[in-house]
Amino acid sequence: MQTTLDVMDESGVFLTLQSDYGSKRRKYEWTFAIQQCGGDPGEIALRFAGCCMKCGACFASGYSWVDRFQKNPRVIKVRKPGDVIPDFIRIPYPVGYQSYNWLRILGGEPLLNERYIKFLFDTIIKISKIDSAKFNNGVIIQTNGIFVGQGNVELLKKKLEELYNSNPKVKVCIEVSIKGTNVEEFSLITRSANRPDWELLMFKRLFGWDLGAFSPEDLFKFNIRAYYELKNIANDLPNFCPTVIAGFGVNESYLLKRGESKEKITIVFDDGNPIYHPNHWSNDFKELYNDFTKEAVKTFGSLFNKMPMYGIKDLFKYAWVHRALKQGKRIYGEKWYDAKYADERGGRNTRLEKAFLDILDKFFLVDNKTYYSSLIGWK
């Protein structure tokens, strides 16, 4: 497998090596790997590297931020889908189960340009021919939607058709992570304003499109529009369904425990309300919320009469989450509210707790098993 990174060479894609869930050898050596997600027997995951955004609380910052990822020893450059197929084949069937939970494609950003899209779908087509039952015939692709939101969906559509023709059993769900409810939130979460020229130049050289040509307003529109672009192509494709999720909202423990948890992490605005608070919603977001929930409740079931929200807190037991939280605190400073630091700010914040409940009224979050099973079980 090719492992040399070369910024001037635009062929191939960047992937992040993973270790297998439960493996005694904690070594990062696989492209396809078994990950702990959704309960036993886990999921099969393929993880890309590189991203057009630079979210302050990104768990994957070490292999997604453009100024970091090439220095990460877990990142490799892979030229052809054939390079990763042996890693899929070597995954054994789980003992006592008929399949893994699903195949999840995550990042970095897996739909970063046409090269990534082609690589990804050629790979999915190949492994679907080999054994789609191993991943339960379900594929979930997680994206920020910035590239497809620009209208870059033709290749995606062609590849989904190709997949359907080669294995009609395989269902694909693309989940667009919405980064805030207005331009200010989007810009704050993704840190997409005033990026240095060298970073934008490096991005262009690596990924072939001019991120610097777009303002935060443009990028927020792409983030929202991605759902509609994907919805349009889904009309002609029986094997494909898009969805959205609010990224970096309030923390999961709080939502799951329905207000009992004292642990809260979020970005708080000067008006005292956290990101995603209904007071902040732009017209574009309101429209997306209404269009999405109306459709999604029919497609994915009753939970989806609200928008799903991805938080961070329930993962506190993992060391890498602490790094992401520290990073968030460093980047967002006083805007970053973490109940662990509440004492520094005078203790319990009941006003904020009420604001969380307002958000809870509009968004939902459930355990991974329930959530991802809905995404591959669409009707």
Ligand code: SF4
């Ligand atoms: S869009 Fe996703 S992968 Fe990219 S920086 Fe943000 S959280 Fe990380």
